[in-house]
Amino acid sequence: MDDPQKSSSPAENTPRRLRFIGSFNHSLDNKGRLVIPQPFREKLGEKFCIAPSFDFKSIAVYPTEMWEKRNETYERLGNLNPALNRYLEQFYALSFDEQTCDAQGRILLPVNLRSKILSDEKEVEITGANDHVRIVAATISQTGWESFRQELPNLLELIGGMEQGEH
Numbered sequence: 001m002d003d004p005q006k007s008s009s010p011a012e013n014t015p016r017r018l019r020f021i022g023s024f025n026h027s028l029d030n031k032g033r034l035v036i037p038q039p040f041r042e043k044l045g046e047k048f049c050i051a052p053s054f055d056f057k058s059i060a061v062y063p064t065e066m067w068e069k070r071n072e073t074y075e076r077l078g079n080l081n082p083a084l085n086r087y088l089e090q091f092y093a094l095s096f097d098e099q100t101c102d103a104q105g106r107i108l109l110p111v112n113l114r115s116k117i118l119s120d121e122k123e124v125e126i127t128g129a130n131d132h133v134r135i136v137a138a139t140i141s142q143t144g145w146e147s148f149r150q151e152l153p154n155l156l157e158l159i160g161g162m163e164q165g166e167h
Contacts, residue, residue, distance in 0.1 A: 018043045018063065018131070019128070019130055019131070020040060020043060020127075020128030020129060020130060020131070020132060020133050021128035021130075022037070022039065022040075022127070022128050023125060023126070023127045023128070024037045024125070024126045024127075025123070025124070025125055025126075025138065026123075026124055026126055027122050027123055027124070028109065028114075028118075028121075028122045028124060029106075031108065032108055032109045032110075032111060032114050033102070033106040033107065033108050033109070034106060034107055034109060034124065034126070034135065035104065035105050035106050036061070036101060036105055036106070036107055036126065036133070037126060038105065040061075040126070040128070040133050041101055041105055043063065044061060044063050044101075044133065045063050045064065046100060047064055047097075047098050047099065047100055048061055048062060048063055048064060048067070048099055048100075049061070049062045049064065049067040049095060049096065049097040049098075049099060050062075050095070050096045050099050050107065050109065050110065050113065051067075051091065051094060051095035051096070051113075052090075052091060052094045052095070052113065052116075052117060053129075053134060056090070056116075056117065057117070057136070057140065058117060058134050058135055058136035058137075058140070059109060059113060059114075059117050059118070059134070059135040059136075060129070060132045060133070060134055060135075061099075061107070061132060061133040061134075061135065062131070062132045062133075063131075063132070064097070066131045066132055067097065074088060093112075094110075094112060094113045094116060094117075095113075096110050096113070109135070118135075118137050119137070121137035121138065121139065121140075123137070123138040123139075124136060124137060124138055124141075125137075125138055125141040127141075
């Protein structure tokens, strides 16, 4: 007879994927350092990558594993594509790997990346973005929230239609 305590479902044997969720408001200090909230620090690990987000509207902080997956995706798309090469030139110029938190849990946002993405903004929102941490200027975040609120009825209708299609 099987021992019920020793049996496990396939889901229990699957490693749990790290998901960054939640939202925190913080300020950059005069040196461009930012406290990363503890739940995010734990998931980022000891070393991580700081880069522009896909759309260059915010700063993304990737765990090393997710950073490597993103790079593998770009490599699969091919280096012979001129549009991709143009994008990657800027993306990699503003990307910094092997980054760490200091003893106070702060990261230093590199000046070039910070000035191009955040401009002079000191107030930021740090949000979970599923597979990475997103850092966006508080004013941009507020504008995004207002836009989302306006789009919400249409989004809910679309989601409802998708759910009905599953049945």
